[in-house]
Amino acid sequence: MRRLKDDMLLCLIYLAAFAAEFLLIGILGYVFVKGFPQVSWHFLTSVTSVLQGTAGIAGNIVNTLYMVILTLLIAVPLGIGSAIYLNEYARPGKIVGLIAFTTETLSGIPSILFGLFGMVFFGSALGLGYSILTGAFTLALMVLPLITRNTQEALKTVPEAYRSGALSMGAGRWHMIRTILLPAAMPGILTGILLAVGRILGESAALLFTAGSGYFLPRSFGGWFRKLLESGGTLSVQLYLSMSKAQYSVAFGIAAVLLCMVLGINLLLRILAKKWDVV
Amino acid sequence: MTQGKVITKKLNIYYGSNHALKDVDISIRRNVVTALIGPSGCGKSTFLKTINRMNDLVDNVRIEGKVYLDGADIYGRGMDVTRLRKRVGMVFQQPNPFPMSIYDNIAYGPRIHERKSKAQLDEIVERSLRQAAIWEEVREGLYQSALRLSGGQKQRLCIARALAVEPEVLLMDEPTSALDPVSTLKVEELLCHLKKSYTIVVVTHNMQQAARVSDDTAFFLAGEVVEYDTTARLFSHPTDKRTRAYISGKFG
Numbered sequence: 174m175r176r177l178k179d180d181m182l183l184c185l186i187y188l189a190a191f192a193a194e195f196l197l198i199g200i201l202g203y204v205f206v207k208g209f210p211q212v213s214w215h216f217l218t219s220v221t222s223v224l225q226g227t228a229g230i231a232g233n234i235v236n237t238l239y240m241v242i243l244t245l246l247i248a249v250p251l252g253i254g255s256a257i258y259l260n261e262y263a264r265p266g267k268i269v270g271l272i273a274f275t276t277e278t279l280s281g282i283p284s285i286l287f288g289l290f291g292m293v294f295f296g297s298a299l300g301l302g303y304s305i306l307t308g309a310f311t312l313a314l315m316v317l318p319l320i321t322r323n324t325q326e327a328l329k330t331v332p333e334a335y336r337s338g339a340l341s342m343g344a345g346r347w348h349m350i351r352t353i354l355l356p357a358a359m360p361g362i363l364t365g366i367l368l369a370v371g372r373i374l375g376e377s378a379a380l381l382f383t384a385g386s387g388y389f390l391p392r393s394f395g396g397w398f399r400k401l402l403e404s405g406g407t408l409s410v411q412l413y414l415s416m417s418k419a420q421y422s423v424a425f426g427i428a429a430v431l432l433c434m435v436l437g438i439n440l441l442l443r444i445l446a447k448k449w450d451v452v
Numbered sequence: 453m454t455q456g457k458v459i460t461k462k463l464n465i466y467y468g469s470n471h472a473l474k475d476v477d478i479s480i481r482r483n484v485v486t487a488l489i490g491p492s493g494c495g496k497s498t499f500l501k502t503i504n505r506m507n508d509l510v511d512n513v514r515i516e517g518k519v520y521l522d523g524a525d526i527y528g529r530g531m532d533v534t535r536l537r538k539r540v541g542m543v544f545q546q547p548n549p550f551p552m553s554i555y556d557n558i559a560y561g562p563r564i565h566e567r568k569s570k571a572q573l574d575e576i577v578e579r580s581l582r583q584a585a586i587w588e589e590v591r592e593g594l595y596q597s598a599l600r601l602s603g604g605q606k607q608r609l610c611i612a613r614a615l616a617v618e619p620e621v622l623l624m625d626e627p628t629s630a631l632d633p634v635s636t637l638k639v640e641e642l643l644c645h646l647k648k649s650y651t652i653v654v655v656t657h658n659m660q661q662a663a664r665v666s667d668d669t670a671f672f673l674a675g676e677v678v679e680y681d682t683t684a685r686l687f688s689h690p691t692d693k694r695t696r697a698y699i700s701g702k703f704g
Binding site for chain 2: 264332334335337338339340341342343344345348352353356357
């Protein structure tokens with residue numbers, strides 16, 4: 174009787190595992206099958222032209238790269254910096270508790286609220302308007318908790334003996350952090366960055382009213398810099414817009430490209446993490 | 453005893469309300485091995501960590517009295533902690549090599565204190581590893597991770613790492629308690645060699661070890677130094693009856 178129960182339970186567990194796996198593969202497969210026929214060289218390297226009636230996402234790809242890089246440029250130093258402060262400098266107490274609580278709360282806020290705040294604060298109050306920069310600042314706020322939390326967790330796993338070892342040799346605290354702690358915590362930090370990239374790639378609600386939906390490519394060299402202050406829709410935003418206009422074939426094309434990007438970045442960071450984790 | 457390398461005057465240490473060291477007056481001779489013995493929690497490690505100011509890092513610590521290194525007050529205004537820790541190296545109970553190559557572990561200290569050429573570093577690495585009697589075992593794999601070494605090798609690596617900055621004093625906090633008997637023996641032999649060039653203070657739980665390796669011994673009990681004398685005298689003719697009871701194994 175007991176045996177039978179065990180076997181049944183095992184069956185259920187396998188079933189659950191297969192269901193989860195199947196769902197993932199199913200979604201990926203469906204998107205790729207529907208999307209890849211849309212993806213052509215032209216689709217990837219041109220911008221949508223209403224006159225010619227063609228669809229292209231080159232502008233959106235560029236916007237997405239801008240958004241990922243800019244957001245990380247803002248959020249990674251801030252996130253790692255605050256994690257180092259919280260973990261290595263601040264004495265545990267009310268203030269640290271409050272900051273930790275705020276960070277937790279920040280990660281639970283719906284993204285459309287970030288969009289609202291970003292539009293009003295960065296867009297209007299700071300006068301950045303609908304621009305990639307406004308979007309990047311907004312997203313930086315969103316991913317900050319991810320990076321801070323993951324860095325903190327990674328720092329916590331570094332043995333205390335490394336700290337006292339380095340300090341006892343006369344290393345200053347910052348030198349110790351730079352040469353011992355950060356390298357040892359690198360895999361965890363990269364995990365945080367990876368999650369942040371996923372969040373940036375997938376975000377649409379917070380960007381719709383901050384970075385807008387521009388899809389043109391810069392025409393001159395200076396244009397690549399001016400672009401920071403111009404509206405630019407990422408792939409996810411364009412995906413949303415295409416769906417709302419019932420252009421499902423374009424939407425699936427974008428989805429396929431987006432998924433490839435996510436997989437690619439995952440792979441890249443995994444390789445990096447492994448390289449850092451040699452010891 | 454002539455002018456000691458490390459001298460404490462009325463040293464008192466409190467962790468919050470816990471009075472960890474009480475009026476410790478000690479003069480540690482240069483170029484000998486001084487053993488600190490006593491039961492757990494008696495203040496020997498606290499005393500050790502005072503000499504390189506690692507106690508500063510503990511929350512709620514209060515330090516009163518004076519500690520002199522070659523006559524200079526180490527808690528005085530002119531004392532730079534980085535310089536102090538270069539002069540007073542430390543080896544911990546648990547071997548704690550950094551997660552990097554053997555070479556980088558040894559070069560870590562020298563790199564903190566001044567810019568050195570590759571050739572200079574190479575020389576320091578070899579000299580330190582030789583001094584710690586581990587050179588022959590690792591010379592083929594200097595660029596391999598230090599974490600792959602055995603426990604005893606790790607500890608000798610840590611000793612080499614401490615020696616690389618050419619300290620004057622070497623503090624050792626139960627350096628063999630995590631090691632097997634063979635490795636323990638190697639580290640003990642090492643101490644006898646090293647004392648020619650360094651002043652060594654070693655905390656130990658093991659009285660046989662204190663008797664074997666040290667020239668002087670201080671017996672700590674509940675934060676006080678009960679007895680401090682040459683090892684030979686302290687073990688053969690202890691004057692205090694608590695010392696006699698402890699070294700004959702009646703408690704601790």
